[in-house]
Amino acid sequence: MKQYDYTGKEVYVGIDVHKKTYSCVIICEGEVVKRDTMPAKAEILVSYLKNTFSGAVIKTAYEAGFSGFHLHRYLVSHGINNIVVHPGSIEVASRDRVKTDKRDALKIALQLSAGRLHGIFVPSQEREEKRSMTRLRTNILKLRHQVGQQFKGLLFTQGLIEVEDDTVICPRWLSQKLSEVEQGNYSNDFCYSVHQYAEQWMQLTKRMKEIEARLEIQANDEKSLQMIYESVPGIGPIHARQLANELGNMIQFKNEKQLFSFTGLTPSEHSSGEHTRQGHITRQGNSVLRRIFIEAAWIAITKDPSLKEIFNRLSNNRGKKRAIVGVARRLAGRIRSCVLTGALYEIKPTQEACSLQEKVA
Secondary structure, eight states: OOOOOOTTOEEEEEEEEOSSEEEEEEEETTEEEEEEEEESOHHHHHHHHHHHTTTSEEEEEEEOSTTTTHHHHHHHHTTOEEEEEOGGGSOOOTTOOOOOHHHHHHHHHHHHHTTOOOOOOOOOHHHHHHHHHHHHHHHHHHHHHHHHHHHHHHHHHTTSSOTTOOOOOOHHHHHHHHHHHHHSOOOHHHHHHHHHHHHHHHHHHHHHHHHHHHHHHHHHHTHHHHHHHHTSTTOOHHHHHHHHHHHTTOTTOSSHHHHHHHHTOSEEEOOBTTBOOEEEEOOOSOHHHHHHHHHHHHHHHHHOHHHHHHHHHHHHHHOHHHHHHHHHHHHHHHHHHHHHHTOOOOOOOOHHHHHHHHHHO
16 A cells, blocks of 8 residues: 655644544545544544654644543643634534534544634643532532422422422421421321432532532632632622632633633624624523623622613613623623732722712812
């Protein structure tokens, strides 16, 4: 077989990552030179690329997803220029109805060779490991809420709670309902089911407290960063830790627009000619961060007069829901400025308040 010399040439590799296999399409000088599928092991992929394209400048890319960043770090550590791309940034033809692993890898390789792909920010391994704790807490919180709703649903079937009951579940309320069940004329099976849900809820609450204790240790290790996030109105210790683990020191965002895009707070737009129309936010970013910023914005407008003024101005034209999204964007931008400068969030009075103080003085 004819051996090709790739010395000094640029080789572009599109990788479609799956649990058991890597599908690769390789492009060199505008032509597809290889299509291969191999076991999903980073060392096999690196060995294949190094041996097959010896002397070449190898550039690879794959979609962000379930596999995380282990493959990326392994490729970079072995001298291969790799980027991890957002799945939504890969261009797909409107009439493209065929999807296979090799076709996906080909799209990545073609767009990588044309310079149309840009990598996402890859956190350090330490930050990624810390982030796993806050995400674990979020998952357990969702699971506890689900168990609580199931517990309430079971009580409702026997008329033990009303339709409009919106009580926040707590240990005291649980013990009260368990006493009502035990004193009532209910079967052993029903009592057993009720106790099982209650025990699940209590166990998840205990795990939540253990995780929060570990998060407190994390916060003490990064006191300065934690203090900056906690100084923001509407941001408590838990949310501050989530923001610190997800956003870090924010050096990855060159401007505010990149931060808004990452959190999904950028408004969608459909403009044509002289007409400009902006719609709902894209919701293509981190949903947890978006929820934190929105919740913080509702509290911040009660504490920061300048944000309250912005909210009132926007709500007159767009309504309260759209206005609070605008406030959340401004709050996120201010947090970025604080983190980059290392300064605590400062609540400044509005122009009206300043002029009023001058008159009083």
